[in-house]
Amino acid sequence: MKVLVVGGGGREHALCWKIAQSPLVETLYCAPGNPGIAEVAECVNIAADEIETLCEFAQAEKIDLTVVGPEVPLTMGIVDTFQEAGLEVFGPNKAAAQIEGSKGFSKNLMAKYNIPTADYQSFTEHADAVAYIKEQGAPIVVKADGLAAGKGVIVAMTEEQAIAAVDDIMLDQVFGDAGASVVIEEFMDGEEASFFAFTDGKNILPLASSQDHKRVYDNDEGPNTGGMGAYSPAPVVTAELHDVIVDTVVKPTIAGMAQDGCPYSGILYVGLMIKEGKPRVVEFNARFGDPEAQPLLIRMKEDIVPILQACARGELNQSSLEWHDKAAVCVVMASGGYPASFEKGLPISGLDEAAKIEDMVVFHAGTASKDGKIVNNGGRVLGVTGLGTTVKDAIDKAYDGVAAIDWQNVHYRKDIGARALNRD
Known part of the structure; x- marks a missing residue:
């Protein structure tokens, strides 16, 4: 079969890396992709928000399944456009993608269906x-x-x-x-966790737990970013808490969306705050997290393609996923200055050396090719992801990869995964 992945960041590199391993896939395209993705897929020079052009490409190439990575095309209605053209596509439609596209929409949904979250008000x-x-x-x-x-x-x-x-x-x-408009809500303290579930609009298939690191500097200091690193599994999500999250958050959210006439299909990302064993929702996202996708997909044992197809077709009847026993840690290497302004086009050294490290994968996010060299082309540039028998081993493996790579003004946190170690 032919598969198209839409997007060009670290999440999409992880998706392409995983999809490329499927025996079902003969040809894999990614639009627009990046130099790292180009090693596992054929990159197509179409931006992720050029929906009509992407649809024409998918029709011309007879694409069997399109997997949408980023939130922007989802909220613009790429799924609706593809479905109207008779194409199979993984992701929520425009109405359902409001769960990420509008904080007010998601807060109102939670209030209506008694899903635990912070008290809030919306203002225009x-x-x-x-x-x-x-x-x-x-x-x-x-x-x-x-x-x-x-x-x-x-x-x-x-x-x-x-x-x-x-x-x-x-x-x-x-x-x-x-x-x-703005949403103003009560401050929630506790420990954050990211929880993901595949869904076809009715059935759900939870993934392993993970934890993101949002702040730009060590010790969770500085402004929020798109994410400076992640690890899986997250010890804060115990087996008991996993079941509570499914029963009090995921199931009522999917049922509520269906009840409101906008059934949600794809992957649901739930950002949680955990305090005294009780979860409350910080936010919903309509796609895989980035950087959580990197450690999650590297730990997933089974072929992801049949799951993506089942979600797209409304035929998700699988109840559990198999995971490697190993832990995985992703350290984001960012451009100096991120999340504010930063310089682009700086050559990156050490990628070949890093590629030789066992149980470690470098996922490209904001990179480009210039004069035969890989250069930085975004705020978050690489997701260096290590596997290990323990979280500590995985941290060491990831930072071995980080140590091999360099460019001018590179910035990364040195404490990714520390909360898991402190818990042990």
């Missing part, structure tokens, strides 16, 4: 938002309603910080249209 008027902050006090969380590439959430420890965040979002429009 700046003055009302500021008045609410003054009434509630700090710490408090301010979120741009729409998509902001993982950067539209500000955890404000003072009222002044919270009001400044509302000013940035609503007055200065630092996130553009995504900030036309």
Whole structure:
């Protein structure tokens, strides 16, 4: 069969790496892809948001399955376009993708179906938002309603910080249209975890647990990013807590979406805050996490393609997945300055040396090819992912890979996975 993966980041490299291992797949395309993806798939120079062009390509090449990686084309309705053209596609349609595309939509869904989350209010008027902050006090969380590439959430420890965040979002429009309205919610403390489940709109198939590291600097300091590293499994999600998350969050979310006339098919990402053994939802995403996809897919034992097809066809009847016993850790190597401004086009050295390390894969995210060299081309550049019998071994393996790679002003956290070690 022929498969097309849409996107060009670390998540899509991990998906292509996994899909390429399937005996069912004869030809694998990725649009637009990146130099790392080009090693396992044929890259096609079509941007992820060029939906009509992608659909024409899929029709011309007789693509059997399209897998959509990023959130932007999902919220734009790529799944609807492909389905209308008679093409099989993995991912939620436009109505269902609102679960990520609008914070207000997802919070209202949770309120309606009693899904545990932080108390909140939505605002379209700046003055009302500021008045609410003054009434509630700090710490408090301010979120741009729409998509902001993982950067539209500000955890404000003072009222002044919270009001400044509302000013940035609503007055200065630092996130553009995504900030036309804001969601302001109570601050939740605890330990974060990422929980994923495949679904066909009715049935669910949970994945192994994982944990992301959102802040740019060690010890969870600095601004939020798209993610600076992740590991799987996450010890905070015990077997008992796994069942609680499925029963109190995942099942009511999928049932509620169906009840509201926008059944959700694809992969559901649940960002959680765990405190005293109780989970509450921080956010939903309509796609695989990045960087969580890297450690999860490297640990997944079975062929992913039949699962993707079953979700797309509404035929998901599998109840469990098999995982390698090993732990996996992904360390993101980023451009200096990220998540603010950074320099592009800097040559990356050491990739060949890193490729020789056993039980370690370098997933490309923001890279490009220039004059025969691999250069940085984005904020998050590489996801260096190691496998080990324990989380400690996997951390060591990942940082062996990091040590082999270099470019000017490279930045990475040195404490990815530390929370799992502290728990042991």
